[in-house]
Amino acid sequence: NAGVTQTPKFRILKIGQSMTLQCTQDMNHNYMYWYRQDPGMGLKLIYYSVGAGITDKGEVPNGYNVSRSTTEDFPLRLELAAPSQTSVYFCASSWVGEGNSPLHFGNGTRLTVT
Amino acid sequence: ILNVEQSPQSLHVQEGDSTNFTCSFPSSNFYALHWYRWETAKSPEALFVMTLNGDEKKKGRISATLNTKEGYSYLYIKGSQPEDSATYLCALGGAGSYQLTFGKGTKLSVIP
Numbered sequence: 415n416a417g418v419t420q421t422p423k424f425r426i427l428k429i430g431q432s433m434t435l436q437c438t439q440d441m442n443h444n445y446m447y448w449y450r451q452d453p454g455m456g457l458k459l460i461y462y463s464v465g466a467g468i469t470d471k472g473e474v475p476n477g478y479n480v481s482r483s484t485t486e487d488f489p490l491r492l493e494l495a496a497p498s499q500t501s502v503y504f505c506a507s508s509w510v511g512e513g514n515s516p517l518h519f520g521n522g523t524r525l526t527v528t
Numbered sequence: 529i530l531n532v533e534q535s536p537q538s539l540h541v542q543e544g545d546s547t548n549f550t551c552s553f554p555s556s557n558f559y560a561l562h563w564y565r566w567e568t569a570k571s572p573e574a575l576f577v578m579t580l581n582g583d584e585k586k587k588g589r590i591s592a593t594l595n596t597k598e599g600y601s602y603l604y605i606k607g608s609q610p611e612d613s614a615t616y617l618c619a620l621g622g623a624g625s626y627q628l629t630f631g632k633g634t635k636l637s638v639i640p
Contacts, residue, residue, distance in 0.1 A: 455632060456632045472627055504571065513560035513619075
């Protein structure tokens with residue numbers, strides 16, 4: 415049981431490049447989330463999904479897109495990378511939503527945009 | 529956006545000491561309070577999820593209490609060990625929301 419798996423672990427992008435951060439979970443969780451962690455700040459929610467085919471914006475969605483074609487996968491897309499998107503990104507999943515069950519986090523992706 | 533405050537921001541304790549830290553949140557619109565332990569170079573791991581006023585949870589030497597009426601939760605660590613060194617995050621779930629709002633964390637360093 416792998417839990418939540420994120421790839422890649424590290425990535426350096428040039429301004430204007432695009433990339434997709436991959437996230438997959440094998441716990442059959444309906445709820446999935448993308449957070450970013452900036453120094454001195456709490457985890458900020460970018461996007462979330464309550465099930466396959468359903469996504470919604472979190473607190474800081476600008477510059478990102480997501481899709482949820484299957485229960486297992488929830489990729490995060492950066493279309494035009496900007497230095498402000500330098501951060502550590504965490505994917506997470508939970509059994510139920512509305513804060514009732516704990517989040518299971520992936521190991522994170524450290525992204526640098528230069 | 530809910531405001532979740534954690535204090536202190538960081539602290540150093542000697543091995544064997546007991547310690548505690550605080551998570552404060554708006555008492556209105558409360559649904560659930562989470563605590564996570566986040567070790568360096570790892571991902572956050574859930575410690576507790578609490579939903580009822582007066583809830584007390586315990587896992588080994590770590591315990592937590594919840595007061596939803598006054599809007600705070602305490603995390604206690606009894607007899608701190610070097611392996612307890614980590615950042616402890618609390619997160620608030622609001623009623624009717626799928627989003628958790630995280631505090632900035634309390635960084636604990638246990639000195640051997």
